Amino acid sequence: MVKKIFSIILLIVILMSMIPVFAFPPSDEKIYQGIDVSEWQGRINFKEVAESGIEVVYIRASEGTSYIDPYFMDNYRGAKENGIRVGFYHFLTATTTEEAEREAKFFVSNIKGLEPDCKLAMDFEVFNGLGREEINRISKVFLEKVEELSGKECVIYSDASNARDVFDEELAKKYPIWVADYFVDEPANNGKWDSWVGFQYSDKGRIKGISGNVDRDRFTGGIFLSDTSSIPNDTTSNPEQNFKEIVIKRGDTLSKIAKEYNTSYQYLAKINNISNPNRIYVGEEIKVPVLEDEKIHDTSHRLYIVKRGDTLTKIAREYRLTVKEIVELNDISNPNRIYVGEILRVSTINK
Numbered sequence: 354m355v356k357k358i359f360s361i362i363l364l365i366v367i368l369m370s371m372i373p374v375f376a377f378p379p380s381d382e383k384i385y386q387g388i389d390v391s392e393w394q395g396r397i398n399f400k401e402v403a404e405s406g407i408e409v410v411y412i413r414a415s416e417g418t419s420y421i422d423p424y425f426m427d428n429y430r431g432a433k434e435n436g437i438r439v440g441f442y443h444f445l446t447a448t449t450t451e452e453a454e455r456e457a458k459f460f461v462s463n464i465k466g467l468e469p470d471c472k473l474a475m476d477f478e479v480f481n482g483l484g485r486e487e488i489n490r491i492s493k494v495f496l497e498k499v500e501e502l503s504g505k506e507c508v509i510y511s512d513a514s515n516a517r518d519v520f521d522e523e524l525a526k527k528y529p530i531w532v533a534d535y536f537v538d539e540p541a542n543n544g545k546w547d548s549w550v551g552f553q554y555s556d557k558g559r560i561k562g563i564s565g566n567v568d569r570d571r572f573t574g575g576i577f578l579s580d581t582s583s584i585p586n587d588t589t590s591n592p593e594q595n596f597k598e599i600v601i602k603r604g605d606t607l608s609k610i611a612k613e614y615n616t617s618y619q620y621l622a623k624i625n626n627i628s629n630p631n632r633i634y635v636g637e638e639i640k641v642p643v644l645e646d647e648k649i650h651d652t653s654h655r656l657y658i659v660k661r662g663d664t665l666t667k668i669a670r671e672y673r674l675t676v677k678e679i680v681e682l683n684d685i686s687n688p689n690r691i692y693v694g695e696i697l698r699v700s701t702i703n704k
Contacts, residue, residue: 354416376683378540378549380529380575385409387570389553392423399431401562409438409532409572411474416450418459419642421617421633429467440576441473442510443466448642449482450494457498464503465584471576472508472550474531478515478696481555489521496528503584508550508576512658512696529575535660550575556648556658596624596640604637614641670698 387409390397403412413426415421423426432439443460447453460473462504480488496507511520513534522545531551534540540552551572558569599610607618607630608703614621622630625639657668665676665688672679680688682698691697 371541377532377546377699378548379547379552380573381417381569383574383578385438385572387551387572388558388560388563388569389413390424390428390563390567394565394567395424396429397424397428398562399428399437402432402560403435403437405561407560409440409471409569409570409576410636411440411442411471413476414441415460415463417446417516417621418455419614419616420595420619421623423464423617423619425463426619433468438470438577439468440474441467441469442474442476444480445477445495446474446479447490447491447495448483448487450490453491453495454498457495457502461499461502466586468581468583469505469571470578470581472506472529473503474508474510476497476510478510478512479698480519485519485521488519489524491522492520496524505578505584506578507698508555510551511540512697513543514693517541517544517678520545521584531570531572531576533658535658540628549573556692565646579662589641595643598638598640601637601639602634605633605635607633610639610641614643616642641655657697657699659691659697663691663693665691668697668699673698 380596385408386404386406388407389411399410402423410424410428410432412432413422416602417640429439434451439517441460441464443456445453447456447458453560457631464473475492477488477492477495482492491596492509496509499505500507507528508531509520509524509528510531511533513532516530516532525545529550531553532540532543532546532549533553535585537554540554551570553568555569557566560567562568601610607621607627611621618630621627621639624642627633657672659668665679668674669676669679675689678683679699680696685691691698
């Protein structure tokens with residue numbers, strides 16, 4: 354009997370040793386501490402950020418075809434002046450390959466002349482009902498056009514769920530991944546990429562020099578560009594856009610107009626050759642972008658990645674919302690079924 358039990362235990366041990374371990378490791382051993390930032394962080398003291406040990410910062414440059422992050426250039430200059438390596442990312446909203454190409458042109462047109470240290474990142478995570486094949490076609494067109502225009506390599510930013518279920522092997526073979534997977538020691542394996550060059554492990558980091566939460570990341574040397582020279586100034590002009598003229602009226606500011614026309618005050622200053630965005634005059638005519646089917650940039654919302662143990666009630670309480678509001682924001686058919694890695698829009702107005 355004892356011999357039989359021992360044989361069974363031995364068999365179990367052998368079988369367990371044969372089960373493959375699906376680890377998803379970094380691309381190399383040396384790890385660089387990083388953050389990624391956008392307008393959500395407001396003004397940043399990069400001297401204090403650098404003193405806190407941050408070595409890499411990814412900066413949102415743009416979104417869609419007309420929105421430039423209001424803090425983009427300030428973040429770039431602050432990071433560079435304090436010896437922090439810089440990467441740029443673009444929030445992709447395209448629903449066709451034609452829009453993807455326009456967004457690639459817009460992204461590169463806004464970072465030309467600058468000197469990124471890290472691969473240019475595509476952040477494509479809100480798919481607006483697109484199918485898997487469409488998502489991958491749009492991604493491929495965007496990434497290839499960005500590389501063609503900038504002369505720089507690209508990286509895909511994706512949460513672990515989309516890396517597993519949405520992006521295909523063709524993209525994984527060509528582009529490394531910067532993966533988001535919160536509150537775990539190691540990101541979940543996705544079956545396509547063998548390793549990661551970036552790992553966003555929290556959206557609730559606290560760093561001296563930044564007021565409030567900031568995304569925390571770990572990066573490997575694989576995130577860095579092989580060529581860190583500036584992006585050529587003649588690489589691309591702004592993508593073709595339709596404009597209309599408006600007349601400045603009493604009480605207008607460039608920021609107020611930018612919000613009304615789904616853009617940023619920097620972009621309005623750029624296309625109107627306004628040297629001082631704080632000085633516009635009643636009666637002055639300026640042009641504003643008019644784009645068909647433009648996606649709405651809603652600064653009252655941000656994205657939340659569902660983690661293990663989350664419920665809509667718990668998330669609603671954290672963001673001072675009701676479950677009904679989250680359901681309506683995200684068109685959720687069954688409030689009792691949300692999934693780890695799922696992306697939800699949550700309001701930050703009252704946070």
